[in-house]
Amino acid sequence: MTRHTENTQENHSLAGDHPSCRFSVAPMLDWTDRHCRYFHRLLSQHALLYTEMVTTGAIIHGKGDFLSFNEEEHPVALQLGGSNPADLAHCAKLAQERGYDEVNLNVGCPSDRVQNGRFGACLMGEADLVALCVSAMREVVDIPVTVKTRIGIDEQDSYQFLVDFVGTVSEKGGCDNFTIHARKAWLSGLSPKENREIPPLDYPRVYQLKQDFPHLTMAINGGVKTLAEIQAHLEHLDGVMVGREAYQNPYLLAEVDQQLFGSERPAIKRREVVEAMYPYIERQLANGSYLGHMTRHMLGLFQNMPGARQWRRHISENAHKPGAGIEVVQQALDKIPAHLDV
Structure with missing residues (x-):
């Protein structure tokens, strides 16, 4: 944060x-x-x-x-x-x-x-x-x-x-x-x-x-x-x-x-981006937004990476379900192999 x-x-x-x-x-x-x-x-x-x-x-x-x-x-x-x-x-x-x-x-x-x-x-x-x-x-x-x-x-x-x-x-x-x-x-x-x-x-x-x-x-x-x-x-x-x-x-x-x-700040990693989205997603959900309206923009984040297809599929199949919450994104992130520093 x-x-x-x-x-x-x-x-x-x-x-x-x-x-x-x-x-x-x-x-x-x-x-x-x-x-x-x-x-x-x-x-x-x-x-x-x-x-x-x-x-x-x-x-x-x-x-x-x-x-x-x-x-x-x-x-x-x-x-x-x-x-x-x-x-x-x-x-x-x-x-x-x-x-x-x-x-x-x-x-x-x-x-x-x-x-x-x-x-x-x-x-x-x-x-x-x-x-x-x-x-x-x-x-x-x-x-x-x-x-x-x-x-x-x-x-x-x-x-x-x-x-x-x-x-x-x-x-x-x-x-x-x-x-x-x-x-x-x-x-x-x-x-x-x-x-x-x-x-x-x-x-x-x-x-x-x-x-x-x-x-x-x-x-x-x-x-x-x-x-x-x-x-x-x-x-x-x-x-x-x-x-x-x-x-x-x-x-x-x-x-x-x-x-x-010319920024000297290191590029943010994909996992960091997902985790940085969590507070935003939770705030928006609390305000009545639907999870799928936010996660659809994130589907391509792991393009060409191991686990990318599973990441996309899990979000696509679950984000639009009634009551879908932050756990959908967390579960999708678990589809990306843990040993990858991405």
Whole structure:
């Protein structure tokens, strides 16, 4: 527990006014909820963590608190979905008041539901509107306002189209920080899942964008799976955002602080991560959360290790049972051979 307390204290000192984009975990719908972010923070103190995309409509009109997060998550960014400048400004102000370290506008999600609401990737075709949205948010907050986008949409996939979009949003909107998913998005014909896999990755196009806008902070996203790949991208760009790999193989985050931020603190071991989750899990259970909502994020922790399959199976088969408690996780951890120092 000492370690966890130290983590929390250092997190606050890192949050600052401008959290680093050198390494971040992507906002992923149905994945990067507050339980996931708490878990990821135990693995890396320095990674910038993002919420799932939250629409302005949900925040303004929805029932429930869509802005809640754990203090231990800092630095943490709120990703917003929307296209109404006034609504986005209102939500950005709420985010700052709640303590978020950054607000990010989603200009990359290709789902039909998002298009119907006029936000996400379809906004790449409305650069002036995106600029208005960013400007409106920047006027009411002091925290960074950033944009996550694609390299193109549908037939609008020329390099010049991307240059014009970034140029307009940066010059008219004042945005100086972009994360570029190095695939274009097909707004019709492909599902969101297919849009993450079928359009080819074009890393050199993002590298060229940074060369043409050297004054802008620019991070890359899409298909990144190893620390070596992250290091290679950092030779060309300011930051790297990792999505599915950080979720499916979360222990990737354990050496981020040492490899990317120069931390001399030894990487936390997998067992230590599980044990550090125990108090959190017990608190959340006491508050009415279900065990499975927390443990689903931990399934990949022992990927490629002896006992990993048994770990996953025990949690998957038992965490959703009525009354399931911390003992399910403890029993699952017992499936990992005791002699392994992992």
